[in-house]
Structure formats: structure tokens, C-alpha cells
Amino acid sequence: MKNPDVIIIGGGAAGLFCAFTAAQRGQSVVVLDSSNKVGKKILMSGGGRCNFTNLDITPENYLCNNPHFCISALNRYNQWQFIELVESHGIAYHERKHGELFCDESAKDILTMLLDECQRAGVVIKTKCEIKSVKAVDKAGEENQRYGLQTSAGQYQCRSLVIATGGLSIPTMGASGFGYEIAEQFGLSLLPRTAGLVPFTFSDGIKQISETLSGLAVDVDMSANGISFRENMLFTHRGISGPAALQLSSYWKPGQAIGVNLLPDNNAAELLLGYKKTSAKSLLRNLLSQHLSKGLVLALQTLHWPKYAETAMAEIPDAQLLAVAQQLADWQLKPSGTEGYRTAEVTLCGVDTDQLSSKTMECKTQPGLYFVGEVVDVTGHLGGYNFQWAWASGYAAGQYV
Template identity: 55%
Template sequence: MIKRDVIVIGAGAAGLFCAAQAGARGRSVEVLDHAKKVGRKILMSGGGRCNFTNMYAEPANFLSQNPHFCKSALSRYTQWDFIALVAEHGIAYHEKTLGQLFCDDSAKDIVDLLLKECSKAHVTVTTRCEILSVEKCESGYLLSTSNGDYQCESLVVATGGLSMPKLGATPFGYKIAQQFGLNVLPTRAALVPFTLHEKDKATLAELSGIAVDVYASCNDTTFKEAMLFTHRGLSGPAMLQISSYWEAGDTLSINTLPNDDSHELLETARTSTPDALLATCLNKVFPKRMVQSFIDYHQWRNVPVKQLTHGECDAIANTLENWPVKPNGTEGYRTAEVTIGGVDTNELSSKTMMAKNVEGLYFIGEVVDVTGWLGGFNFQWAWSSGWAAGQVV
């Protein structure tokens, strides 16, 4: 029987950071993970450079059934605190866009930072360790594992969500929550590309690889970022962002001319170049391949613009500014960056992340019903929630 003050299940961003915080307080801590390597999701994040936080992180950038839950942790351990830690470790980084901070070299720098912090705090990290069962006992918790039996006072569940199963994602954390009577909210894939119905896919697949800036809207939320046509459907930052607000059956509204007035564009063309074909006018603001495909897809008349009626011009302009797209679905957990839903925040203390009705049981990171936008926000939730639990376990 191995005895520890704290056992953390999950050697990802939240788990390792929490373990380092607890260890720094003098607690004996061990992190257990079923994978061969720690921080696999960190290593592949941000194209291998890890978008480790966002300079503009605030509670409004997070989704949850209780939008107030994340406020305490985010205010007590901020993006600036983690940025200072990154600087302390001598890691070079840069802002890519919209406050998104990436390592100059490799995401491995962030994993190394976490492991160094754990080592400094005398935290033991054990990989290839399957958790077979978890039970409550008088002194805390008993864990039966493939590595032997453990006993601990505090148990931290940092097992992540269901996104990217190839990296080892499982529903283990949700099962532990349910075992101890906590409510788990329905989950779904988020920050994920959309798939299209066969008719739309067949027409638009030829645009695969083309990216354009758009306003993407759904359920009273709008993002202005790039949209990428793929052979399966629609991707790119704008689509990933809006996917968190989309539910099955919803229709997206896509403004393909976020920086121009499409009505003005066509009216100007009618007066200044009346003999130019519709395609010629649209080629000025869209990639040529996209123009021809859109003309075919929407069955517009590719004639000199002077021959288009005012009604036709209005219809074309309205479609360019409000293209209704009804996705068939998403690519699901296979490619999703995060999971929406999870352990109900009403079951947890927002200050400590401990279950309100189960002494010594904590949930942090993605397993909790707090989901950030694309752009480093989910890592910030890992640091903030891990820090909050690490102060008290």
C-alpha cells in the first residue's frame, strides 16, 4: 500500500500543474496516468507549439451552465501569472493573433516546465498506470491500480474530456463523479469542424483548401475569423469557434464579406463596369474558384451586371452577407479540441474545485463543465482550476 497525501489522476495540463502547486506546499503527491507519456495533448496542441494562454482571457470567453463558476479561479490565477512562470523558465514565446501566445520552439517546453515544477516540489509522476477501482475510506480514498494499491487523503480527478480519443481520452472522470453521486451534464464535441449534407458537400468539396474571412453566427453569438473549406465540410477558426454554440439542427449564418458591403459592391459594379460579368465583379473580393462554385451552387445568372434586376442583386448581396448553412453534423470527438459539458459545476466549490458533498474529492480542467474559446483559453482554465485545487488539497 502506497500512502500519499494527494493523488492526482491525469498527467495533463491541469493535473500536473495542480500536483506541482500541492507539492510546493509540502504535500506528498503522486500523479497517475494510464498513458505511456505525460502531456500528449499539450505536445500536439497549437500545431506542436502549444497556445498556452491568451492575453485577453476573461470569464466571458468560457461556456458553462453556470457562467459565474469560472470567475473565482480565473481571477486568482490569471494569464499573467502563467506568462510570468513561462518567462521564469526562459521559454521564448510570441503572440500569433488575438492575444494567442505560442512557444517559439516547441510545445515540449510547456511539458518540461510542468515536469520541472513537479520535480522541484518532489511530486512523483507514474505513467502506464490503470486505475481499477476507487473507494472512499475513513482516512480518504483507496485506489486499486495496475501499479498496486494507493491510499490518499485528497483525490484530484484531472482526466480531461472525450475529445481526441487517439490521445487516450476516456469517460473515466465522469464515471468517478457519478460513482460518488455527482451530476454529470451531457457532453458533446466542441471546437470541431462541421460536416455537410451530401448535396452541399458534393458542390463545395471542390473548394477544399480555400480560406476566407467571415462572420460566423449561431444562437446570438458571432465570431469574425477565417473559414476553411474542406473535403468534408467547413473548418477554420470561425467554424471551430461557432461549433461550441451550435446544436444539432441549427442553421449557421455566414457573412462571407465581413469587410465590405455586398449591396454597395454590386451597385458600384452596375454603374462603373455595367458590362462586366457577375463573376468578374465577385473575383475582385473572392478567390476565383469560390466565385464559380458559388454561382453554380446558388444558381445565380452569370451575365453582365447591368442585366441583373435590382431584385437579383439584392438576393445575391443578401446571400453573400447571410449565407444560411445547415450542417449535417460535426466531425465529432475524433478531431474536437475540447468537450462541452461534464461534471456539473453546481456540485463543486468554485474556490477549491472540491465536491460540495464529498470531502477530499476534486475535479479540475476539462472534465468540469467549463469550456473555453479557441485560442489558449482552455489551457488557462487548466492552469487556473489546477492552481485553485493545488492551494487546498
Template identity: 50%
Template sequence: METSSALQHRAADHMTRSMHYDAIILGAGGAGLMCAAIAGQAGARVLVLDHAPKAGKKILISGGGRCNFTNTGTEAGNFLSENPHFAKSALSRYTQWDFLGMVQAHGIAWHEKTLGQLFCDDSARRIVAMLLDECAKGGADIRLSTQIGEVRHADATYHVAGDTADALVIATGGPSIPKMGATGVAYDLARQFGLPLVTPRPALVPFTLGDSDAAFREISGVAVPSVARVGSTAFEEASLFTHRGLSGPAVLQVSSYWSPGQAVTIDLLRDAAAKLRDARSRMPRSGLKAALIEHLPKRLADVLADRIALPTELGNASDATLDDVAAQLQHLTFHPTGTEGYAKAEVTAGGIDTAALSSKTMEARSVPGLYAIGEAVDVTGWLGGYNFQWAWSSGWAAGVAIAGRLQA
């Protein structure tokens, strides 16, 4: 069997002559590699093209370099989409347990962190190597550092970068993290083939705050357990104050549900009223700052005491006054000026409209042989391994469908 290294370079032998494939996959990320592995092992002749010099670049940087490759709690409710039911088919047919089985079969050590998040013990490179090895088993060609250029479709054949195929898979992701080479080419291709788009936007992204919240920008680096809310959506994890605004897992989660103009509220102190009453009984001559320092980082307590400004000692504060302070601590309200955009967004929400795709095969309903998978599609997961699981599941679904074309 070819090594993954040989696999990446074998396609160079074909650069001077046109080859015909069963499928050309655009994008050597998680979804594209999974699709190539599944289709190739089922007998399809597959070519993967990517402009990047390495396969799986987003995999390599994910999870602090250890790749949060799935989540044990994955289900359709962990994803945003104009059609919340679309992801159900692929997720139920290729589950987190299926991918974990592949990880274990390759001898990759892993561990579970909070909230069902699974990480490699060693390095994210192990996940990329595993996917390349799976592609090698199916004889897939992987051609890196290759510009896609013009894509044509004529006589039921797709023409890309000098080669042809019966099927084309859009697995180029979204424009988040452009420094990694991410682009919006998936949307250009969708428009070319008449597929509608749900307006793309940065997701899992930090917020920026204006001058009215400058005091919070000055405590950059302070993190605190919290519940962050946007509208009726809430997540309980850490919030982080940054030199530009708000971040941390809870904030990133709600950012996917945020629209410009909406408020973001953060609950910084569970059972705040009871804690303040307890502080009043124990240290009646102290101010609010002393009570807050018992439960919150000092720099944050300083800012909150100034913002809320309890103008009396705790012992002189009535129950109603303490209840009002508690309500402010549990509904600390911010009006973000925006987000840090695609440069800091972990993923892109929106994308190719699922109404144009089959949920079973990921094939475009109006363009035979055209598939879209992964982040290119309007399916966006929560933080915590969900987006990788969508890449594996949607890539698997398309790979199976492409292989099925051979028997049709």
C-alpha cells in the first residue's frame, strides 16, 4: 500500500496529461479527505485538489494542535441551519462513534475533556495522517499547491485543472481564518451552478465592544465561569474579556446566534442575591467590591463595583437594593459594536442552501453529479468538535453516494 507521502506526490506524474476520474473533490480538508477515502475504498477513481501546500490545514491548528475531532453528544440539535432537520440523515448514518472507531483502529490515543469533547493525546497530525492513509487505501490522487482555476460542466462531465470527472464535490469550506488560505470559492461555484446561498457570516467569533465598555477591555485576559445569552439562546461556559471585547467558549457559542444590534448578556455570579446577603451578614461595614472579590477575579470585581456603584456599606443595603445589584450581576448587558470577523472566526455560518441539496447524498437537486459538503454548506455546529463531525458525516454521505453511481 502507498504511504500517505507517496499519495500526495503521485499525482505529479499526471500533470502533463489529462486524466478522467469518477469524482474530483475540491478541498483537502476534513470533509474532502473523508469523501475521497470512502468513495475510493468503494472503487471510485478520485482526485482531490487543494491550493494549500498541506492537506488538512485547519485540522492541524484545531484544539491547540490536538484536534477536538468529535463530540460524544453530537446530534442535529447542536447545529444551526435554515433547515434544522437537514443534518439528521448524515449524522445518524455516520456517527461520532463511527469516527471514533476509525481513530482507535489507527491506534491514535485520545481523551475526553469537558462537555463530551474528544481530543488526540498527541497531535492533530495523527488525524491528518489517518485520513491520508484511508485515502491511500482507496488509491485517491491528492494534488496540493494547485489552483483550481476555471470549472466547466459540459456533456455531463466536469472539467477542472486539466482533468475531467463525472462528479464534482465542493469541499472548500468557508472564508473563516483567511490566513490559513480560506476563501469564498465555494460560494462562487454555487452561484456558477445556480445554487442559492444563505448569507455567510462569521460564527464562533469574538465580539468587539465600544468606548462605553472600555473598562472591560482594560481587563484583558480575565476569564470567569458564566452563562452567556443572546435572545433565548444561552451557553454555560467561560467568558473571557479581551483587549477588543468579549471571547471565551460561552461567548463564542452565542456569537453564532447573534445579529447586529442585539444585546449580549452575561451571568457572572450564580445565586448572586444569596451570596450578597451572606456577605452583608458577615461583613456589614464592607463595600460591594469586597463581596465580589470573594467570588470573582479582583480586576473584574473592581470594574463591576465601579459600574454598579453601590453607594453604601453592605450593612446599610436593603434586600431590594441587593436584589437589584444581583440582577445586574446576572444580566450584565453589552451591546457589541460587531465581531472580529472572519479573521478570528472559527467557522462560517450560512453557505450553500440545504434546500438545494439532498440530505441523504449531499448532491445538488438541480445539477446531477455536483455535491457540496462540510463548512461550504449551511450547517454550522457548536464549539466542541461538532463541526468536525459534520465534516466526517457529510463527507461520508457524499462518498457513499459517489460510489453508488458506479453501480447505477
């Protein structure tokens, strides 16, 4: 198998799915991966349960500089087809909020399913294989184009080469910029990469508050750049995380503030002014503790109404209550940055989709060279969307390689 029809570099979700899709069409397929085992990010995903897709997949769930690019692949291999595959392997799963689907038992079930499909289709998987160089062997034309690979396991040659190396997120799982290097080598342009679905960090007083409240989750509406997410926000030793923060991080730009509505089910101004009438003798912190944790309320008190900490509601001026309400409804936080690729779930941007066929994932200017999965400038929201892009883009390429 040193000269297969198809070589796929990268044994993650997109690479493995592409591999057995192509092999089922009768193509000889070899997957080369530099790690000691394939599918590491699959195994760690979803807290070890793998949020493998979502019941509600739409193009609006994806970030891309060409928002129409992902539509074709997502339509041709949708979430229902993947769910059918999961069920055919007898994998038990359950739905959580927002249509997220998780394995009942373990993410290993999804990886085992992919590997079983690969084995059944005759895919050869080679691990601990470092790619030293890639070159186009013959430029005589599309029919004769081949690719030569020099690897730590010897030389390979193929007709179709698929780059499924992922992005830069979580380098401890083997992430690298190799896919981007290949793209640049063959003249494809790259969009500036940044960490996405990643916790925010702080260097001001919010950092100390976050450390004190570490582990506390709060239901909030978090916004920036006209985008908002209603989800949990989690305080950590380094800043804030949780689904709301992770989602918003993909839209946030360095230097910007984020707005946090701590009372998304209430009109904060009406609530506080109402309490002034109905609970005139009460302290503001005691009333807010009916809605928020006592620890968070004490931190907010220190920030926003320290002079009135021991003042009964009836004695607090309306203007002061309205100012506190504004802070509760739109708490402005300015992150110093994010935790970066170390903990990011995805890499934003990547290979410019204008240079790829949305139908096949093949380079328009380089016949036989394909890019799938996270290395491409398509990034999903949190909730199974990035896995669905991996399955759909892998399938798209697998149908044509």
C-alpha cells in the first residue's frame, strides 16, 4: 500500500470518515497519522461522551468568511444520516439541551465505529508516521497528477491527497500547523487563525473575583459585536468559561468588552424598584440572593453598591438602584485575552474556502488535493456542530477522491 489511490494525512474525525467513504467506493486508501493512536480529540470530546452531532444543523451555526460554502456538504451528509450510522452500530445516545447528542457510555464508541467502518472497507491506518515532504510528482494534467510523500515510514505515492490534519487547538493532542504549511506550499491563501471556543482570561479585578468564585456557574446572556448567547457562564481560576463564554469567544476581538446580563429572565430595573416598594426594610444583597448565589452577590456588592451595603432598600435612591440594575443587566467585562490554543476547542479561519470546491473539497487550482475538517475556514458553534462539519466535509471529499 505504498501507492494507494488515496492518502489521507490525519486520523481525526474528518480524516477517518473520508477514508472509509472513499474505500467503500472501491478506492485503496491509506491514512497517515503522526500520533501513536488516531482519534485522540474524539476521545476527549464532550467530557469523554462525544457530542457527535446536533438535531438542529443550519448554516447559521457556522462561522466562515464565505457563509454559503458549508451548505452543500451539510446538505449532502446531514445529521440524520450520521445518527442512522450511530444507531446501526448499536451505540446508545441521549439528547441534552439545544439538541446536542451525546453517547450514553463513552466517546470510544464513536471512534470504534469509525475504525470498524475503516476496517470493513479495507482502509490501512499507519500511526507514528511523520510526513517529511509532499510534492506534486507529475504536472502533465489532471488525469496524470500524482503526489509523492516522503515519510518516516518510507515513500508513498497517490493520485488523491486529502489534508485532514485539523487546526492548532489543543497541541497536547498532536495539533500542528502542518495542514496550513501544505496549503501555502501549493499556493493556497490562508485566513489569519485564532483560537475559538476558548475561555476568557482577565488581568484586572475580575481575575480575583473569578478566582474567589471558581467553579460557580451562572445562567446569563452574554454578548459582543451584536451577537449574544444564553447559556451558563463558569467562573474559573483564570477568568470565565462555560458555554456562553466559549460560544462568544469565536466572535470576540482583542480589546473589546463583553456584556453579561446576570438576570436574563428579568427586567433588572423593574425588579429592583419593585423590591424597594415590596421589601422596603430588606438589604439589596439579601433580595438578589434569591436570584444569584450569595458569593456572587457579595462580589457585586463590593463592586457596585459598597456604600449602601447595610442600607435598607427604602433608603437607597432610585438613581443608585437604576445604576445597579444597569450593572446587573449589562455587566461590562474586558478580557485581557483568552487561554489560547492550549484549551481552545477549535481554530478559527484557516484555508480560504474561495479556493476549494464546496461540492468536493478539492482545490480549484491543484487537482487531486483536498482539504477537510478543521483545517478549512469553517468553524461551528459549540454543541456537535464541528463534528457534523467533520463528517460532512469528509463525506464530500470521500465521494470524489
